[in-house]
Amino acid sequence: MxxxxxxxxxxxxxADYPSDDAATAAVMEQHNRAKAGVKNxxxxxxxxxxxxxxxxxxxxxxxxxxxxxxxxxxxxxxKDLLKxxxxxxxxxLAVSVSALNHPMVNEAEAHESxxxxxxxxxxxxxxx
Amino acid sequence: MATIVFxxxxxxxxxxVLGASGTETPPAAWTMGLSTTVVGSGSNMMRNSVWSVxxxxxxxxxxxxxxxxxxxxxTIAKSINTGSIDWGTSTFDNTFSTGGQSSAADQVTxxxxxGAPSPNGANSWAITAGTTINAGDLYVAADTAxxxxxxxxxxxxVTATIKAG
Numbered sequence: 211m212x213x214x215x216x217x218x219x220x221x222x223x224x225a226d227y228p229s230d231d232a233a234t235a236a237v238m239e240q241h242n243r244a245k246a247g248v249k250n251x252x253x254x255x256x257x258x259x260x261x262x263x264x265x266x267x268x269x270x271x272x273x274x275x276x277x278x279x280x281x282x283x284x285x286x287x288x289k290d291l292l293k294x295x296x297x298x299x300x301x302x303l304a305v306s307v308s309a310l311n312h313p314m315v316n317e318a319e320a321h322e323s324x325x326x327x328x329x330x331x332x333x334x335x336x337x338x
Numbered sequence: 339m340a341t342i343v344f345x346x347x348x349x350x351x352x353x354x355v356l357g358a359s360g361t362e363t364p365p366a367a368w369t370m371g372l373s374t375t376v377v378g379s380g381s382n383m384m385r386n387s388v389w390s391v392x393x394x395x396x397x398x399x400x401x402x403x404x405x406x407x408x409x410x411x412x413t414i415a416k417s418i419n420t421g422s423i424d425w426g427t428s429t430f431d432n433t434f435s436t437g438g439q440s441s442a443a444d445q446v447t448x449x450x451x452x453g454a455p456s457p458n459g460a461n462s463w464a465i466t467a468g469t470t471i472n473a474g475d476l477y478v479a480a481d482t483a484x485x486x487x488x489x490x491x492x493x494x495x496v497t498a499t500i501k502a503g
Binding site: 259 | 347366367369402406408409410411412413415416420421422423424440444445446447448449450451452453466469484486487488489490491492493494495
């Protein structure tokens, strides 16, 4: 399973753990190091508190892999891009269409997922 | 710190940027991986290196292929300053011999690890495509400042800067 770890500073990391127990052990170790004010590991930067962890069956970076998206999703997005316009720069439109299968969202909330793929669930953690 | 630009990145410039190729195109998103292989100076990684689980010749070997223990590739969106993890505003260096246009990506975090990945010991990071370990096109790589050996709870933060000159 893949786990998207959302850190308190808004950064995220995707990690591959064999079980929820392994994920919990690793995340809590990093979180507790942050609370104790110690280093995060071999890079010797400060550890960072964890805000949330989302669980996915596949790597969330695989969203749209291969370039395929549902036709109705593409059509709705193109309609949105053309809304209220009499003309549009076709190169800009091409770039916007090309971005539809990017796996990451453009403007994520600080402590929410940065990926378009819908998470299965949130890992329950006692992060106080 | 040694760095290398692999053939797929060079071909993106000649075929996609110059010629608007429809077949040689950049991936939907960039990903970053950690490798046990050092960049070296021509005897380790080479311009035509590929990812491989087999440590031999100029192959580039990724950590965590046997046991991930929290290792997974990190995604860098193909966009500029949008709020997700992506690239920053590029800057220009006019120095004749070493100048060019450069852009720094947002920092990515590997882990927290839940134990030692196998293989362990990152000697370099690489910008690549896809999330499958030891697979995907290689674009650029650079040595880490020191070998990074991971254990439970460890994280590794990497900030990539690409300079085209």
